[in-house]
Amino acid sequence: MAKKLPHICPSCSSLLNVKSLICSHCDTEVSGNYNLPALASLTEEDxxxxxxxxxxxxxxxxxxxxxxxxxxxxxxxxxxxxxxxxVVQKKSTGEI
Amino acid sequence: MRTKLFNPFIFLAGGKALALGLAGMVMAALLGFFGRSHFNGVLDFHKFRDVLPLYISFTEQAIIFLCLVVPFYAAGRIFSRSQIRLVDVAGTLALARWPMILTAMTGFGLPADIRGLADITAGVIVLALVGFVFVIWMVALSYNAFSVSCNIKGSKAVSIFIVCLLIAEISAFYCCSQLYPHS
Structure with a gap:
């Protein structure tokens, strides 16, 4: 089953950010607070x-x-x- | 099936829809002529007592089409946030008039002259109601034609559609009435 990337918070419906990224080859993990790219914030259909x-x-x-x-x-x-x-770009810049 | 009946414009628009729509108008004009019935407005269909020349049937269709396209295209240019094309507005609105072919067919069964209640038989009432259903179908198609070709939805689309349809109806009715020498 293909996993869907969640981009909306199930609790407050805000846009989710990326907290950590992991290298599947050596397990190196990068932590931070990154915005999702605008395109990734759209639905799979879009x-x-x-x-x-x-x-x-x-x-x-x-x-x-x-x-x-x-x-x-x-x-x-x-x-x-x-x-x-x-709308996504306005949300990510905090205009909405 | 429902989408194809009420909103075929999702699949068909532009030049192809315009060609099909114009062919439909020619058929409606011919059926109207042979059935002695006339489309003297965007939503009007009447049986005439007198036989009028064929060119009047075609001129009626041309007037109705122009009276429809001009206000709807203008409204689209004013209210739509999309880059709309005239060929889409004209094509979808032309195709939306296909039910008029069926309405024109009902004209063959209607009496040319109704002088009293005795002339209104059950058959006449049924035919009039059937014709009315086709007109409602045409209005639903015209709304979807406008909504798809101009990318206007919801209550905004409904209110603009009603205003444009009224403008089209009044202007087409007035222009068509100028065609008939006795009116």
């Missing part, structure tokens, strides 16, 4: 959308053909991701 967008060289027309959706539907999905990224 991340998959961004991957498809990059793979299609940013062409919404090609993407619409690949996904079997209409052009405005794909453009609306992109606009929703842009909106979510804006």
């Amino acid at each position: 991340q998959q959308f961004i991957i498809s967008f990059v793979k299609c060289s940013g062409s919404l027309k090609i993407m619409a053909q690949d996904l079997g959706l209409s052009y405005p539907t794909v453009r609306n999905m992109l606009d929703d991701v842009i909106l979510k990224l804006g």
Whole structure:
């Protein structure tokens, strides 16, 4: 089963930060308080959308053909991701 | 299935939708002409006593289409945060008028002249109700066409849609009424 990276606190719904990173080869552990990258803070579905967008060289027309959706539907999905990224960035900078 | 019936614009928009929509309008105009019924407004469908020239049926469709596209595209440009395309707004709104083909078919069963209550038979009432259902279906399709092509959702989309539909209806009704010499 693929593990999902949690990015929202189950207690207060704030964005989670990274406390420690570990090297799976030598077990070296780095501790600190790091913000999650903006893209990692999006849902898996949104991340998959961004991957498809990059793979299609940013062409919404090609993407619409690949996904079997209409052009405005794909453009609306992109606009929703842009909106979510804006919210995530505002949250991480403490504006919200 | 429900999505395909009420929101096919998720899968189809742009030039293809426009071509299909225009073909549908041609069919509705021809059926209306042969059934002596006319679309004299965005939501209006009436059986006429007199036979009017074919060009009037086509002109009605062109007027309705223009009266629909202009306010909805303008509203999209003003209220949408997305880069909307005219071909998407026009294409989806044109495709949303496909139920009018079915409405035009009901015109064949309706009497041209209703002079009294005796002329309103059960069959006429059933046909009128069926035609009304198709009009409601068209309105639902038009709302989804606007919502998808302009990326406006929720209560904002509903209020803008109602205002634009009223503008389209009033302007199309007025323009169509200028076509009929006796009105």
